[in-house]
Amino acid sequence: DQAQPKKPAWIRVKAPTSQGYKDTRDILRENRLSTVCEEAGCPNVGECWSQGHATMMIMGEICTRGCSFCNVITGKPQALDVFEPGRVAHAVAKLGLNHVVLTSVDRDDLDDGGAEHFAQTIRAIRHRSPEATIEVLTPDFLKCGPAALETVVAARPDVFNHNLETVPGLYPTVRPGARYFHSLRLLQRVKELDPAMFTKSGIMVGLGEDRQGVLQVMDDMRAADIDFLTIGQYLQPTPKHHRVDRFVTPEEFAGYEKAAYGKGFLMVSATPLTRSSYHAGDDFARLRAA
Numbered sequence: 078d079q080a081q082p083k084k085p086a087w088i089r090v091k092a093p094t095s096q097g098y099k100d101t102r103d104i105l106r107e108n109r110l111s112t113v114c115e116e117a118g119c120p121n122v123g124e125c126w127s128q129g130h131a132t133m134m135i136m137g138e139i140c141t142r143g144c145s146f147c148n149v150i151t152g153k154p155q156a157l158d159v160f161e162p163g164r165v166a167h168a169v170a171k172l173g174l175n176h177v178v179l180t181s182v183d184r185d186d187l188d189d190g191g192a193e194h195f196a197q198t199i200r201a202i203r204h205r206s207p208e209a210t211i212e213v214l215t216p217d218f219l220k221c222g223p224a225a226l227e228t229v230v231a232a233r234p235d236v237f238n239h240n241l242e243t244v245p246g247l248y249p250t251v252r253p254g255a256r257y258f259h260s261l262r263l264l265q266r267v268k269e270l271d272p273a274m275f276t277k278s279g280i281m282v283g284l285g286e287d288r289q290g291v292l293q294v295m296d297d298m299r300a301a302d303i304d305f306l307t308i309g310q311y312l313q314p315t316p317k318h319h320r321v322d323r324f325v326t327p328e329e330f331a332g333y334e335k336a337a338y339g340k341g342f343l344m345v346s347a348t349p350l351t352r353s354s355y356h357a358g359d360d361f362a363r364l365r366a367a
């Protein structure tokens with residue numbers, strides 16, 4: 078194995094200490110909720126939680142897939158908790174969130190991939206916090222029929238996000254259980270089902286892709302009518318995970334952002350620490366105000 082490249086100065090993360098961070102953590106713990114912020118070891122947790130932003134992870138902490146970049150445990154998941162949608166809605170109200178990001182592990186063990194549970198959670202949040210905007214970051218529902226996706230779209234989230242994660246050539250090593258064109262088609266289908274719904278996707282860079290490959294993914298996304306794009310640096314969660322091929326410079330990220338706007342995306346976040354849900358609420362509020 079080649080040595081990992083050294084972490085550059087621009088990947089700097091402050092240890093979380095603020096009161097806002099602790100308040101968010103306490104509300105999440107009281108309601109027994111998991112977050113991607115913790116499960117994925119997200120570098121932005123101090124900043125996001127201190128501002129009351131968190132990405133809730135529903136349907137348990139065990140995933141049926143094993144993507145090589147991801148820190149979530151692979152295995153046989155727990156049974157669905159029918160009270161979870163209510164607990165999520167309670168926590169959202171208590172945290173006073175105006176934008177909620179809701180995601181999950183992959184549930185290839187369930188016939189509908191967990192679509193109905195997603196829909197119930199969206200409805201429970203709407204009921205408790207009608208003003209909050211809701212963004213879902215869903216699995217690919219690869220093993221389900223078309224009804225699964227339709228169930229989630231019918232619950233009318235404001236933003237439908239599904240990450241392509243990387244360029245197609247790296248799928249066999251990075252995202253072995255998934256199919257690039259299936260994921261692309263999923264997002265295109267969301268737009269066909271509800272043209273008013275915003276669609277969003279993201280990739281990580283530094284996994285071994287090249288610039289041309291990233292530009293091609295952008296073109297594919299625009300051909301599928303995807304509105305929002307996120308691009309962030311891949312960071313290796315543990316030495317067992319996919320290696321970091323290189324650290325993409327802030328200047329290269331700025332170049333990606335410029336190219337993406339040029340291709341017609343409505344909203345782009347491309348920085349080393351960008352994550353799928355980073356500043357999602359602020360960006361969305363800005364867009365709606367424009």
Ligand code: SF4
Nearest residue numbers: 114119122125354355
């Ligand atoms: Fe959580 Fe997303 Fe913020 Fe990371 S960027 S801490 S996953 S809300």
Ligand code: SF4
Nearest residue numbers: 140142144147149183
């Ligand atoms: Fe992680 Fe999602 Fe892949 Fe599961 S499907 S291993 S949660 S990235």
